[in-house]
Amino acid sequence: MKYLDDHLKKAANREPKSIEQQFLKLTEEVGEAAQAYLSSKGISGNRYKGLNRNNVKEELVDVLLVNLALLIRVGATEKEIEELVAHKTDKWLHNQNN
Amino acid sequence: MKYLDDHLKKAANREPKSIEQQFLKLTEEVGEAAQAYLSSKGISGNRYKGLNRNNVKEELVDVLLVNLALLIRVGATEKEIEELVAHKTDKWLHNQNN
Amino acid sequence: MKYLDDHLKKAANREPKSIEQQFLKLTEEVGEAAQAYLSSKGISGNRYKGLNRNNVKEELVDVLLVNLALLIRVGATEKEIEELVAHKTDKWLHNQNN
Amino acid sequence: MKYLDDHLKKAANREPKSIEQQFLKLTEEVGEAAQAYLSSKGISGNRYKGLNRNNVKEELVDVLLVNLALLIRVGATEKEIEELVAHKTDKWLHNQNN
Numbered sequence: 001m002k003y004l005d006d007h008l009k010k011a012a013n014r015e016p017k018s019i020e021q022q023f024l025k026l027t028e029e030v031g032e033a034a035q036a037y038l039s040s041k042g043i044s045g046n047r048y049k050g051l052n053r054n055n056v057k058e059e060l061v062d063v064l065l066v067n068l069a070l071l072i073r074v075g076a077t078e079k080e081i082e083e084l085v086a087h088k089t090d091k092w093l094h095n096q097n098n
Numbered sequence: 099m100k101y102l103d104d105h106l107k108k109a110a111n112r113e114p115k116s117i118e119q120q121f122l123k124l125t126e127e128v129g130e131a132a133q134a135y136l137s138s139k140g141i142s143g144n145r146y147k148g149l150n151r152n153n154v155k156e157e158l159v160d161v162l163l164v165n166l167a168l169l170i171r172v173g174a175t176e177k178e179i180e181e182l183v184a185h186k187t188d189k190w191l192h193n194q195n196n
Numbered sequence: 197m198k199y200l201d202d203h204l205k206k207a208a209n210r211e212p213k214s215i216e217q218q219f220l221k222l223t224e225e226v227g228e229a230a231q232a233y234l235s236s237k238g239i240s241g242n243r244y245k246g247l248n249r250n251n252v253k254e255e256l257v258d259v260l261l262v263n264l265a266l267l268i269r270v271g272a273t274e275k276e277i278e279e280l281v282a283h284k285t286d287k288w289l290h291n292q293n294n
Numbered sequence: 295m296k297y298l299d300d301h302l303k304k305a306a307n308r309e310p311k312s313i314e315q316q317f318l319k320l321t322e323e324v325g326e327a328a329q330a331y332l333s334s335k336g337i338s339g340n341r342y343k344g345l346n347r348n349n350v351k352e353e354l355v356d357v358l359l360v361n362l363a364l365l366i367r368v369g370a371t372e373k374e375i376e377e378l379v380a381h382k383t384d385k386w387l388h389n390q391n392n
Contacts, residue, residue: 002296002297003296003297003358007380007383007384007387008379008383010387011383011386011387011390014387014390015142015390016142016390017136017141017142017143018216019331020214020216020217020220020331021136021141021216023219023220023223023327023328023331024132024133024135024136024216024219024220025132025136025143025144026324026327026357027128027129027132027219027223027324027328028129028130028132028133028136028144029129030125030129030320030321030324031125031126031127031128031129031130031132031133032126032129033317033320033364034122034123034125034126034129034317034321035126035129037122037313037314037317037368038115038119038122038123038126043115043119044113044114044115044291044292045115045123045288045291045292046123046126048291053368053369056368057365057368057369057370057374057375057378058378060361060364060365060368060370061365061370061375061378061379061382062382063320063357063361064297064358064361064362064365064375064379065379065382065383065386067354067357067358067361068358070327070354071351071354071355071358074331074347074350074351074354075347075351076351076354076355080351081351081355081358084351084352084355085302085355085358085359086301088352088355088356088359089301089302089305089359090301092241092305092359093301093304093305093308095241095244096240096241096305096308096309096310100198100199101198101199101260105282105285105286105289106281106285108289109285109288109289109292112289112292113292114292116314117233118233118312118314118315118318119314121229121230121233121317121318121321122314122317122318124226124229124259125226125230125317125321128222128223128226131219131222131266132219132223135215135216135219135270142389142390143386143389143390146389151270151271154270155267155270155271155272155276155277155280156280158263158266158267158270158272159267159272159277159280159281159284160284161222161259161263162199162260162263162264162267162277162281163281163284163285163288165256165259165260165263166260168229168256169253169256169257169260172233172249172252172253172256173249173253174253174256174257178253179253179257179260182253182254182257183204183257183260183261184203186254186257186258186261187203187204187207187261188203190207190261190339191203191206191207191210193339193342194207194210194211194212194338194339211338212338213332213337213338213339217332217337220328220329220331220332221328221332221339221340223324223325223328224325224326224328224329224332224340225325226321226325227321227322227323227324227325227326227328227329228322228325230318230319230321230322230325231322231325233318234311234315234318234319234322239311239315240309240310240311241311241319242319242322
């Protein structure tokens with residue numbers, strides 16, 4: 001079991017948010033990851049927030065959780081995810097620089 | 099002058115962020131609008147943030163500012179924006195329910 | 197009337213999507229603007245899509261439409277939007293480089 | 295090795311996009327997942343695109359790949375990710391309905 005361990009499946013299946021609300025949550029978490037990255041690089045308008053690379057890692061893991069929870073909610077199995085990841089990683093390696 | 103008043107153009111043209119960094123800022127602001135909406139509706143995981151409909155309006159105006167600033171940075175003129183808005187609103191009205 | 201002309205208000209008020217679904221649409225359009233920008237710069241993985249700066253402008257205006265429609269749906273008035281834009285543009289000018 | 299297998303690490307480390315460009319790619323992929331979901335539910339304005347639940351799964355796996363690649367690029371180790379996932383899943387289970 002790589003992506004969907006039982007602990008995560010329990011949380012995903014107990015989650016009261018609708019799928020649409022979880023998509024809003026995914027948008028929220030991607031926004032927080034972008035914010036943390038801009039702040040970690042001292043970019044104008046975000047420097048004062050004082051976030052660093054560890055905050056970026058945390059926010060990207062929040063994205064990962066909501067993403068995996070959505071995959072569970074739309075019925076993706078562990079097997080499907082692993083096959084899609086393998087296939088798409090191949091395609092990605094092949095397409096780099098196109 | 100509808101969308102790009104001089105005050106906004108001054109801020110957009112003085113903005114030190116690169117265009118790519120402004121796209122991350124747009125992602126950040128859309129994320130904050132989604133967060134405010136979920137909280138304003140008392141949705142699980144966001145209820146405790148105590149945000150309301152006025153916060154949603156504020157965050158959507160933040161999206162508007164970054165969006166207009168990006169349009170300025172990629173060289174869109176007021177005339178182009180007004181023509182695109184009119185054309186696309188027609189198309190939107192025509193496509194509703196398709 | 198700067199932001200919310202009658203034509204746009206008609207389309208926004210006739211829109212069958214729920215507010216949450218419109219937030220997903222906003223996420224979709226911001227994604228398409230990011231895609232167009234990456235392709236317009238010939239960035240690896242997007243170069244083959246052959247999009248250019250005009251496509252970036254079009255996608256950013258799509259973001260503008262959905263964003264303004266959401267402002268209408270959450271009850272923002274023209275006056276509120278203009279006041280928020282003015283106030284936030286001041287704040288933005290003041291915070292640049294912080 | 296749960297999240298960061300060697301195949302993915304090879305693709306992530308060979309990726310020519312900058313981290314900021316990969317954040318734009320993450321925004322693009324989240325947008326495509328939102329689009330696929332709206333279309334799969336026959337929502338107005340997206341119905342004609344004829345996408346289905348399998349498309350939603352595919353797009354969410356695209357988000358997963360870009361997200362994991364970003365975690366690699368910001369220096370997250372497999373151990374860090376697993377610890378963060380476990381900690382945050384606990385927190386998520388604890389906060390559900392708050």
